[in-house]
Amino acid sequence: MNALIDTRRTGAQILWDALRREGVEVVFGYPGGAIMPAYDALLDSPIRHVLVRHEQGAAHMADGYARASGKVGVAVATSGPGATNLVTGIATAMLDSVPMVCITGQVPSHVIGSDAFQETDITGVTLPITKHNYLVTKVDQIAPTIREAFYVARSGRPGPVLVDITKDAQQATTVVQWSERPVCLPGYRPEHRARATDLSRAAAMIDGARRPVILAGHGIVKAEADALLGEFVERTGIPVASTLLGLGGFPASHPLALGMMGMHGEAWVNRAIQEADLLVALGMRFDDRVTGNPATFAVGAKKIHCELDPAEINKNVRVDLPLVGDVKETLRGLLPLVARGERAPWLERIAELKGDSAVRDIQQMPHHGRLFAAHVMHDLWRITEGKAVVVTDVGQHQMWEAQYYKHDHPRKLLTSGGLGTMGFALPAAIGARFADPGAEIWVIAGDGGFQMTACELSTIAQEGIKLNIAIINNGYLGMVRQWQEFFYDGRYSATPLKSPDFVKLAEAHGLTGMRVTTREEVEPVVAAARSAPGTVLIDFRVEQEDSVYPMVPAGADLHDMIRRPSPIVETAHD
Amino acid sequence: MSESRLRTFIAHVEDLPGVLNRVTSLFRRRGYNIESLAVGRTHEPGVSRMTLVIEADDDGARRIEANLYKLVNVLRVDDTTARATVARELALIKVRADAVTRPSVMQICEVFRARVIDVAPAAMICEITGVATKIDGFVDVLAPYGVIEVVRTGAVAMMRSAESSERDTAAPEDRPGARDAA
Numbered sequence: 001m002n003a004l005i006d007t008r009r010t011g012a013q014i015l016w017d018a019l020r021r022e023g024v025e026v027v028f029g030y031p032g033g034a035i036m037p038a039y040d041a042l043l044d045s046p047i048r049h050v051l052v053r054h055e056q057g058a059a060h061m062a063d064g065y066a067r068a069s070g071k072v073g074v075a076v077a078t079s080g081p082g083a084t085n086l087v088t089g090i091a092t093a094m095l096d097s098v099p100m101v102c103i104t105g106q107v108p109s110h111v112i113g114s115d116a117f118q119e120t121d122i123t124g125v126t127l128p129i130t131k132h133n134y135l136v137t138k139v140d141q142i143a144p145t146i147r148e149a150f151y152v153a154r155s156g157r158p159g160p161v162l163v164d165i166t167k168d169a170q171q172a173t174t175v176v177q178w179s180e181r182p183v184c185l186p187g188y189r190p191e192h193r194a195r196a197t198d199l200s201r202a203a204a205m206i207d208g209a210r211r212p213v214i215l216a217g218h219g220i221v222k223a224e225a226d227a228l229l230g231e232f233v234e235r236t237g238i239p240v241a242s243t244l245l246g247l248g249g250f251p252a253s254h255p256l257a258l259g260m261m262g263m264h265g266e267a268w269v270n271r272a273i274q275e276a277d278l279l280v281a282l283g284m285r286f287d288d289r290v291t292g293n294p295a296t297f298a299v300g301a302k303k304i305h306c307e308l309d310p311a312e313i314n315k316n317v318r319v320d321l322p323l324v325g326d327v328k329e330t331l332r333g334l335l336p337l338v339a340r341g342e343r344a345p346w347l348e349r350i351a352e353l354k355g356d357s358a359v360r361d362i363q364q365m366p367h368h369g370r371l372f373a374a375h376v377m378h379d380l381w382r383i384t385e386g387k388a389v390v391v392t393d394v395g396q397h398q399m400w401e402a403q404y405y406k407h408d409h410p411r412k413l414l415t416s417g418g419l420g421t422m423g424f425a426l427p428a429a430i431g432a433r434f435a436d437p438g439a440e441i442w443v444i445a446g447d448g449g450f451q452m453t454a455c456e457l458s459t460i461a462q463e464g465i466k467l468n469i470a471i472i473n474n475g476y477l478g479m480v481r482q483w484q485e486f487f488y489d490g491r492y493s494a495t496p497l498k499s500p501d502f503v504k505l506a507e508a509h510g511l512t513g514m515r516v517t518t519r520e521e522v523e524p525v526v527a528a529a530r531s532a533p534g535t536v537l538i539d540f541r542v543e544q545e546d547s548v549y550p551m552v553p554a555g556a557d558l559h560d561m562i563r564r565p566s567p568i569v570e571t572a573h574d
Numbered sequence: 575m576s577e578s579r580l581r582t583f584i585a586h587v588e589d590l591p592g593v594l595n596r597v598t599s600l601f602r603r604r605g606y607n608i609e610s611l612a613v614g615r616t617h618e619p620g621v622s623r624m625t626l627v628i629e630a631d632d633d634g635a636r637r638i639e640a641n642l643y644k645l646v647n648v649l650r651v652d653d654t655t656a657r658a659t660v661a662r663e664l665a666l667i668k669v670r671a672d673a674v675t676r677p678s679v680m681q682i683c684e685v686f687r688a689r690v691i692d693v694a695p696a697a698m699i700c701e702i703t704g705v706a707t708k709i710d711g712f713v714d715v716l717a718p719y720g721v722i723e724v725v726r727t728g729a730v731a732m733m734r735s736a737e738s739s740e741r742d743t744a745a746p747e748d749r750p751g752a753r754d755a756a
Binding site: 123124127128131132135152185186187188189309310311313314315318 | 587588592595596599603633636637640641643644645646647648649650
């Protein structure tokens, strides 16, 4: 053999080499015909592969891995159905700006367009739900494309990137030239920086405000700006409202932390926003779940919008001063310009707005032997000392978690905010486990969403990993049932839900299952789950027709909230 | 909120497969209706130029620009609406014209600076370039004779003077997409 032939590598080998060079240690995937060359070469790569049970799980695992670590998550699938099964997971990552690279196999290049077996135009399918995507048909394109894909996924406003590689490109060989130069894409300018004059204007607006509120979003977590936000709040004395994905970006235990805003935000948080004279929005995008009716949203407030993506400016809410740039850099620029502030009258007013909320809080209500989901969340927070990584699914339990599990640190709450993807929690938690092998991780899911991806229990068993799973089982698709109760005259269309015996389901997978039906059982069972070496699933049989309060109906004014009837036990249904 | 009106954007994009799809998909997804779209190569290898006419208000126009910049293959975008620009469209119009009506149709062509490029016993094809309203007017005047077919290219646009949309000359405050460190 001459030296030249020895240095030739197949596209499949180059793919794994390229992933290694991007720092990839683990990928989540499922093999199939068009990706078989890559799977063959995988055996000779140090990269760990986690075999999922459905490709949607692979995408959510890559997503959970990325959210927990801040690194790029990787999912692998074959062509056709393998690739289309990724779609929900890709859309989830797109709406929450999660850096992710999906590798899909594609039919050989000479049959593309012929409706070949397992052929899907996956770059066409994923065009609107990826930050960018690529179809690779030549072996020489694999190395530079993977490099570019990771750069695009992690830079600027992060997002999912899909790389579709034909089977023949994986099989062909080449002598690869690894580039050490930074990626240069002539049309891609992801970095922006707020101008000094705008920062000065912002500082003057902040110093002059008497009733300011900070709106902290996912951008604080992504930009790792939590420490700077803390400094900024200490200096200016401005209270902080968080979006769902912003929770943990500012410590919930801080005296100036108001809590979550929006549809299921606490009443005083939404009222404070409506009474504010200045909103400082940091890394958030005025989602409709946050603003309620945009026409009546904080009409008396000037708005400063610190946001990395220029396309978000004036999209949902008109702002007075956009500061386009990385929120960390913006805060760093603002800090020396703003004056020390105390806002005693404003904080007193907010305390007044809180009023009887604490008394109406379900935590103050007697449970009379019933098990309320909100009590489970509160107890989980107390028992785990608020330190666990909590991965929630979508629905009522997700909102109760956001209200009652107080996060003091970023990347400790992983949830599908933008897309609201049921089935997210279990696979995302598996991904988070690989990002942080030592963390205490709790999956919190409803009985509905859990069943959408419950097949991944097998993945947990095969990989031998430890998770704690709390199923908040109320026998309904609870959030839809709640809307039906409030807005559809209590006509429960397709929301009553029969589930398998979750304890037996866990046991069938070789995992441990437990059941909790009263509040007294919560603490000992949670303690047993935490100390067990393997994965434990707890079936919490909670009140069936409890609702999440307060609630701003979709499209209503932010101050127009449905409050929890008081006292709760008289109104809860049996 | 300013009023919605037709705006002309010039986008320079990488000449790669699928880029046209990425651009049009963006407008479809964000709910903007494309009035016209003309695409062609430029004198620079690997660079295509699109002229897009879209109805939008001021905020909408800014977001169109910012969203276009988010596409990795888009090199440069200019909203020419408020700037000195020439825009032209080409149209071919097949109109009924026999020996009796032919001279009067030709007379109309002369007034509109249109050219007759084909004559058949019962019809003729006229070629006209100009702004969209001029072409509309021409078609209106020909209508009584019987317009058989119309094909229009959509507008192409270029900024006046030595200014080039291929160099970064726009004021940054007009261009949220261009507020980078430079």
